[in-house]
Amino acid sequence: MQDFVWLIPLMPLISAIFLMVFSSKLPPTTVGFFGTGSVGMSALLTCNLTWGYLKDPDLFTVSLWTWMKVGELSANVGFHIDGLTIVMMMIITCVGFLIHLFSCEFMEHDKSYARYFAYLNMFVSAMLILVMSDNLLLLYLGWEGVGVCSYLLVGFWYQHSSNGRAARKAFIVTRIGDTAMMLGLLILFTELGTLDIQSLVSSAQVRWQTGDFMPTLACLLLLAGAAGKSAQFPLHTWLPDAMAGPTPVSALIHAATMVTAGVYLIARMHSLFIISPHAMMVIAVMGVGTALMAAFSALVQTDIKRILAYSTISQIGYMFLALGVGAWTAAVFHLMTHAFFKALLFLGSGAIIHCLHHEHDIFKMGGLWKRMPITFASFLIGSSALAALPFTSGFFSKDLILLSAYQLEEFGPILWAGGLLGALVTALYSFRLVFVVFFGRIQTLPNKENGWRIGLPLTILCVLSLVGGYFTLPLSNLFPMETNSHPATWVEVVSIATPLFGLLVAYILFIKIPSRIPKSLTSPQENTISRFLFSGWKLDEFYDRLLVSPYVRSTSILLDEPLDKLYNTIVLVNQKLHKWLSFSQSGRMRWYMVSVAIGFIILLGIAIAIPRGLSEW
């Protein structure tokens, strides 16, 4: 199996190229077959690999060819397989396969069916390369590759220029992070002389002391890259807009896989981050801050996908919190469960949108639970897992994160309290979503029942969201041992009770006394605070004023090439001189004679002066 591991990312890639080249000539069924089948094959191969790994867990590296070898830089196109990679690969291929299957039906009537699957396959391939690569340069290839696929898919319906803008915003904001990450790579390479992850990490541990400046700087730059990709404050503003893409894309890219690439990167480089406690602290604070910020924003959104987008930002904030407090396994665990339940929620919302004539506003939905039972079940399970109600998958992972945070010395309890507040708000907004959409009065009638290609992925993801918490991840050898002494009982009790309390509040607000729902939770333009939260804490406006407008204004100055003014001045001077000279060409014989005479006298004067002077000059 180890020899064929390169087939896993290659399969979707070949399918992508095939679909791209022959896009216009293929019937939709063939397109769906190739698009979904290639990912399915990858998933099967990955399962096989995982099976082998679980039986005999030893990590290995496969080098395909020398990518570049210049001076001391040597980068292979090679894959490194260990527990973390296996977990990521399983998530990508299996969830990816389900989402491809879902897309077959969801996108059935789109004219650019082949293009859609080509992009989606390309994304899976790039994401696999990202998690499998054995050096940072190849990782960067996957990293940028998923960024471009995200750009292409967000802007998939290119006729609407707002989609184009959202796609550009997504790409450029993440590109800012990517550039910081590139600088991080430059530092790491210059300081350590290699970009191979394993040797880099080991030589970093030898070379640097805990708390040195250089590793902190490098870690912070890598963190900036991770924050861009994983939509963490201050680079998170692209994610809500990225919901312009087709819903399965949001499920795959902007919930389950790509946005967790930052978490993967930090987990992958954890040995480097351990050297820098300051960077770890920054990660934890950033995580909690983002989790809270996004959760509050999610509370007032009205667009079903934007609620989920903010909740994704918020959940990844929890993963960052886990990374920041050194609970690596908890972070990856939450990554996995989140992939299940968030993909489920997004696909569920896709099913609703599919049946409700592309309606996104939750207040125009309502009473859907009877009409769409499967979707209702999936939303119920997904929201429970998101809110971390006991015994769902999200419960185990989030509980682990919160307890780990509590145990951190010094700031632990504060981080824990922040996380807890976030959990409360999470429960509130996730059940606000469920109650508003599925209960109450029917506002829009669903036009049809969804077929098996939508139903099956939803069912499987429901099961996974329920039982995902009982999986044991093969990560034990990878991360340093985490101290799992149990904190005081009241901490655990509070952690478990908070989401339930949130559920209760949501129930009271939206079911029991729906007439007294605070206005700020239904129409966010109502008051200042909700307007502020609705706009994502006004960050877009802030960036617009601070960066975008000055940039656009300064480029408009450059439009007419100010430098040409300089060259035009030279031209002007020449033209003036030309006028003067042509003026001297008067055509008067006597004037010429005079100038000849004067010139002669001057030359004579010079001829007399120079022989004396030249040797002295």
Place this chain on the structure above:
Amino acid sequence: MQDLVVPLNHVLFVSTLLFTIGMLGLMIRRNIIFILMSLEVMLNASALAFIAAGAHWGQPDGQVIFLLILSVAAAEVAVGLGLVLQIQKRFNSLDMDDANRMRG
């Protein structure tokens, strides 16, 4: 090498004087005939200088050049007078400035 009856400097002075007169004529006069005459004067001035120098150093080159100048002057007058006739015919005047088509 024998001394001249007239000292070289004097001859050269006269030559310079003649040259200057010719030059001034060129600068001042507009009539094309006078311009031609001034040119002749200048040529003669240089010819005189050559003769004097040749006599001073007892070299024949001066006289050779004098002969050359003489023939060049003759040719020049021939061409020049031809031009004068043409200009008179075309412009109905002998004023040089009437023919300044080459103004830049």
Place this chain on the structure above:
Amino acid sequence: MVIVTLIIILLIGGIIALLSEKLSEEAPRVTALLSILVSLIYLMLQIIKPDYITVITQSSLSDPASWLMHLKLEWIPAFGISIEFALDGLSLLMVALTLILGAVAVSASWTDIKKHQGFFEANVLWTLAGVIGVFTALDLFLFFLFWEVMLIPMYFIIAIWGHENRSYAAMKFFIFTQASGLLMLVSSIALAVIYKEVNGQYSFSYFDLINLPKGYLTEYLLMSGFFVAFVVKLPGFPFHTWLPDAHTQAPTAGSVILAGILLKTGAYGLIRFAVPLFPSAANDFAPMAMALGVFGIIYGAMTAFAQTDFKRLVAYSSVSHMGFILLGVYAWNELALQGVVIQMIAHGFSSAALFMIAGSLQERLHTRDMREMSGLWKFMPKMGASAMFFIIASLGLPGFGNFIGEVLILLGLYQVSSWMAVAASLGLITGAIYSLILMQKSFYGEPNAHRGETTMLHDFRKREMLTMYTMMGALVLLGIYPQPIMDVAQTTLIGLIDAVQLGLVK
């Protein structure tokens, strides 16, 4: 002799193309394409022998005979001027790039030249001949000769077959490059004179001049002469203003040759002459040059963003990319120089392809103004997909050649000057901004309402797609397996680096 034969094939091919105009409209294009292909095949047959890579790795600067090819004939012995051609890895890559992009250029202008086809193709071939001369001449006088020779046909291409503002653009192009070329001539003559002062006779040979001891001030002045000539051609900030005009006005083939090949002569000149001939001056000047490079990157990218003209935008993107090349050259270590070589080749392909797309758009829409485009993907998906491919490649996405170039330059640059690397990396962001706006304005968005007849637009045909696929393949190959190219260039680059080290020690 190979090089001379190559140049002669192209020159004669030009004459035949010129004459064949009378036969039919097709004949000149076919002649041109054939002569380029014949040259390419001839070059391959002569060079690509089983052991060519070993031969390349043996070429050393001190011994021209060890090069892949070396020819020295006396020309004007009194002034030490000779006909000296030599070919090493770097030159070989550049010559091959020239020929390949030459074929692309001919294919790009297959249909859009409506008058004097014969003279047009002749000019294309003569430009190529001049460029090959530039890449292989190692006598400074001969180099200057070819430097000027390639200008004149290019001037005609812009001035005769250009668009609405062609004579202004052609004149600007000519004056900028010509005037700066004269500075280089002065510097070369001065070098020959200095050589005479030391060794008693004139010489313009590169191999004689490379280790010439010079006074510091002289060295600095002479270096400026070369630097200006090459940076104008590159073009580097602030001498780039001829480029947008020339590109915008030139016909498609002209833009392809300009962007793909002519700009590379500037970069080649910097690597081959401007730095190694004047090691200590170049060393001291490096911060200035790098600052110009950074300015160029940011300035080009920002100006590109503001443009409304498709071709002008792409032209400014070239300015931005060439900033990276300037940075890489003056970082002067193996990483950065390899990056420069890859960047030169990759930029040749990606910008040539973008200009081809611009040309095809103009041919179909009769405008280059992006405000008139919008939503073209709907009508021309193949062209849209190709444009997307090359835009993404040129913004430096990993997996394509441009990324390898940029990342190697940045890696090399960081070792020399970390702040410059930080500033240059801003170009990665600004590059993304203008690239994506290009895509948005032309191919994305709602189709223009008043363009009712757009349904008549025909997509890329087979011939065009074939050219596109070729270039896509080249870029991807360069992106995922650049090692063979690097192996070819390596010996030359290391040799030059060592020579400069030696010069600095002295």
